[in-house]
Amino acid sequence: MEVDNIRKFLAANYSDEKLAALLAHAESGRLGWNSCCCVVGIATATHALQTATTFGEMRVSCPGDSHLEDARRLPYAAEAENEFLHIAWSDAGRREQLLPVIREEMERREQDRVIGSSGDRVIEHQELLAASY
Ligand SMILES: [Zn+2]
Numbered sequence: 001m002e003v004d005n006i007r008k009f010l011a012a013n014y015s016d017e018k019l020a021a022l023l024a025h026a027e028s029g030r031l032g033w034n035s036c037c038c039v040v041g042i043a044t045a046t047h048a049l050q051t052a053t054t055f056g057e058m059r060v061s062c063p064g065d066s067h068l069e070d071a072r073r074l075p076y077a078a079e080a081e082n083e084f085l086h087i088a089w090s091d092a093g094r095r096e097q098l099l100p101v102i103r104e105e106m107e108r109r110e111q112d113r114v115i116g117s118s119g120d121r122v123i124e125h126q127e128l129l130a131a132s133y
Contacts, residue, residue: 003087003101005079006039010105013043013074019109023102025049031098032091033084039098040081041068052091 022042025031032052044067087097
C-alpha cells in the first residue's frame with residue numbers, strides 16, 4: 001500500500017502537537033476522508049477536530065473553511081490527500097492503514113531527539129527528504 005506521500009506530508013508539515021492530535025483523532029475513530037479534518041486538513045486545523053461524515057454527505061466545513069485550502073498548498077498535500085482516499089475503501093480501513101504511519105513518524109522524531117537536537121540534524125533530514133522524493 002502506498003503511503004509514501006502521507007509519510008512525507010506528516011514529516012514536512014506536522015508539528016509534534018498536530019501529530020499527537022492526529023493520532024488521537026484516528027484512535028478515537030473520528031478521522032475520515034469526508035471532513036476538513038482529514039489527514040491533510042489537520043495540519044492547519046484552527047478548531048477542535050471534527051468527525052468525518054459518511055460518503056455522500058457534504059464535507060464538513062468550518063468557519064471560513066480556509067485551513068483546508070491552506071493545507072492543500074503545503075508540500076505533498078495533493079499526493080497525500082489522494083493516497084489517503086485510496087489506501088482503503090472505508091474510513092475504518094483508512095485509520096487502520098494510517099495508524100502505523102503516524103506512530104512511525106513519532107518514533108522517527110523521538111530518535112532524532114535522542115541522536116542530537118542540533119540544527120544540523122534538521123537540515124540533514126530535509127536533504128534526505130529531497131533526495132528520496
Ligand atoms: Zn476545519
